[in-house]
Amino acid sequence: MSVRQLTRIALLAALCVVLRYAFAGLPNIKPISALYFLLVDAEDLKSSLLVMSISIFVSSFLLGMGPWVLFQIVTFAAVICLWYLLYRHFRLFGQSVLAMLLAFGYGILIDSIMAALYQMPWWTYVAAGAGFNLAHALSTLLFYPILYPILRRLYHEKTF
Template identity: 50%
Template sequence: MKSTFNLSLQKISRIAILSALCVALRYAFSSLPNIQPITAIFLITAIVYGLSDSILIMSLTMLVSSFLLMFGPWVIWQIFSFTVILVIWKYLLYPLTKFLKFAKINEIVWQSLFAGLLGIVYGLVIDSCYAFLYGMPWWTYVMAGASFNIAHALSTVCFYPLILPILRRMTNEKNH
């Protein structure tokens, strides 16, 4: 029976290197609440390398970095929340940027804005998970986390156009 889950040495290396980069960046930015480039990296890897690679990179990042930044039941919720936004990105928002031609706004600008929107969506999903986990009213977590979610969204909008050409260049060099 042939397995459909095929990991070449090159793919394993890429996932390991990008995960290590994300862990280092998450740790480096840990003193700035919710200001991190890793969300942009996860979103970009979903379009450059595929959704499964992006979910692997994200899961490894969250698991490994949690040993440095505190491990708890929230790590599972973080992985779940990031998976939700990666699926929304891959199958809804990123394809939508290919069709939007409003006011001659560049495709990268749309992608950056949608990536920021997903920072808010991530916050709402993770806040909902926390409310469920701790048996608290949903709105208390949403209100308490609003400033963090806005910071996450704004940082993702800023990091996305900076990281996109780097990861695309890595992919183009691989194909040559």
């Protein structure tokens, strides 16, 4: 991995941390998931996974560290890998809807893991988090088409 690529990953991870912290007052309404998905196409799968892992880990120092951080990283890695397998089959609108569905799926997965961790009935934990998962999914649906042309321009013009 080149120094240029490492620098790009570090800058993107820092941007994700800042955005995650900036939107912390709005539960689960963040552009981060859309950015992770877009990085799969703009960079590659490995870079997207690195940016995601670093940004979740570093932002947990600001927003709270616990066992859920590892589960967030592993679960989001699975979702990003699923995205990698599916996104090429869709145009922008379809990709936006897919991003929304995967963001919602991430919420269900992480809630399932946390319900098992805290030994709570699955349906109560998932039901309690449904509003948050819906907000996350809808914000991903909103931010994906907004960030898409920005990243396309940055990477197409090779300015980044």
